[in-house]
Amino acid sequence: MSTVVIAPELQKFLEVVRAELSDLDAEEQREITDGLVADLTDLIDDQGIEALGDPVAYAAELRQAAGLVSARKQVRERVAVGIRVHAVLDAAKARCRHVLEGLPGDVDELLTSLQPAWWVVRAYIAVQSVLLSSGGWSLSPVPDDSISGALALLVVVAASVQLGRGRLWPLTRWSGSALLRVVVLAINLIAIGLVPAVAGGFENREWDNYDAGYSDGMNEATGAYAVDDAGGTLFASGLPVGNIYPYDAAGNPLVGIQLFDQHGNPIQVKGKNECVYEGPEEVLTDTSRVFFPWSDGAAQRWNVFPLPSRIQGADVAEPDPTAFTGTNRPAVSGFPFVAVPKVSLPGLLTSAATTPPKAFVPGARTEDVNLVESGC
Incomplete structure (x- = not known):
């Protein structure tokens, strides 16, 4: 087994090269330095010890040939960038202070405080x-x-x-x-x-x-419009709204219209009882008009209009669920107008539903209206 004798100058050269490559992992170092001793020994034999040159430069050439970047170089570059940023910010700060010093008063100290x-x-x-x-x-x-x-x-x-x-x-x-x-x-x-x-x-x-x-x-x-917090009561012209009477685009009365706001909440009125007048300003104290909600089969719906109503005894203040089975059944009546002017907009189609004549009692209500919580 032969022993390779390394010249002291070559040994020192190799130590510097390995030190420059110490930031690489062991596998990368082996790839770069594999066969390095033999190559440099042949170089010395051919050209003399002076052919070795600068070990730092040689290590950099090896690193570049392997496509590896020095970690220390990256750190130095980051430090250099930080120094340049500090320099730019300090210069801008100095210029601002120079401008402030030219203003009357101690503006710089004021801004600092x-x-x-x-x-x-x-x-x-x-x-x-x-x-x-x-x-x-x-x-x-x-x-x-x-x-x-x-x-x-x-x-x-x-x-x-x-x-x-x-x-x-x-x-x-x-x-x-x-x-x-x-x-x-x-x-x-x-x-x-x-x-x-x-x-x-x-x-x-x-x-x-x-x-x-x-x-x-x-x-x-x-009283243009308002809604109270308790029962969702609407007001118009300063008076509470007891019922809503819709008409279609052709001006005909509609029955059974469901109303919702922009959030999908029902627009409803809790139909309050109305006093029934026998003559001008003369109230029949034993009777009142009571309004009834519509139904969806599961719950009462107060956002469907017009609300049907009937005149009944003042002692019965709430809508009677059996009212639609008797003779005095609630009905839709009291449309304020037989018909209203037709309306239209260019390019917009209107609903074509037709309300049957028997769906409501024709004729407008002419008696005074006084809404009350219970009978009169």
């Missing part, structure tokens, strides 16, 4: 912007006008202040880094850019308050 206030404002803008982006149109001083909105604001304010102080966990591990400085700068610029949107949200709040006040005033003055 106002930093904590900006941290709070930044958080406030962030919370209100989230509300706007989630579909809101108007903003209130307390976010969402709720306790949860106030608590969310307090949490975001605390986080914003800690970020401004450089104490926000877990960002403390990157304290002083170029990346964190860029992130904070971006947050501040975004917050400044959102100021007009937040201001617009508060302006919309003023319009909402104006519209609400205007609507309330109109309702109080004219």
Whole structure:
């Protein structure tokens, strides 16, 4: 078995090469250095020890030929990028301070003292912007006008202040880094850019308050429309609505029309009893008109119109379920008009259903109407 004798100069050269490749794993090192001793020994035999050259440069050539990048080089590049970012930000900060120093008064020191206030404002803008982006149109001083909105604001304010102080966990591990400085700068610029949107949200709040006040005033003055919270009672022209009488596009009365709002909720009136008048301002105290709901087979439906009614004794205030089996059966009557003017719109088709003549009692009701909770 023969022993390969390595010259001291070659041994030192190999140590430097291996040190330069120490960041690679063992398999990569073997691939690069396999046969290296024999190759360099032949090189020395042919050209002398001077042919070895710079071991660092040689290691770099080996790495490049294998298509491997030095981890240390990557670290150095990242450090260099960070230094350049710090330099750019420091230069921009210096220019801003130079401009501020040219203004009357100690503006730079004033702005520095106002930093904590900006941290709070930044958080406030962030919370209100989230509300706007989630579909809101108007903003209130307390976010969402709720306790949860106030608590969310307090949490975001605390986080914003800690970020401004450089104490926000877990960002403390990157304290002083170029990346964190860029992130904070971006947050501040975004917050400044959102100021007009937040201001617009508060302006919309003023319009909402104006519209609400205007609507309330109109309702109080004219009773244009309103709905109470208890029974869904509608009001028109300042008076409660006891029944609804629909007509089709041709102006003919309709019977059995179901009404729903834009959310699919039934538009209903709880038909209150009406006093029955014998003559002008003379009430028959022992009778009243009682309205009856329609039925879908499982429940009563107060959103189907017109509501049928009958005149019965004042001692029976509620609709009697057996009323439709007796002789005094409820009927649909009291349409305010025999017919109304025909309506149309270009390009729109209208329903073609025809109401049978026997579906309602013709003729408008002419007596006075006084809605009451029970009999008169």
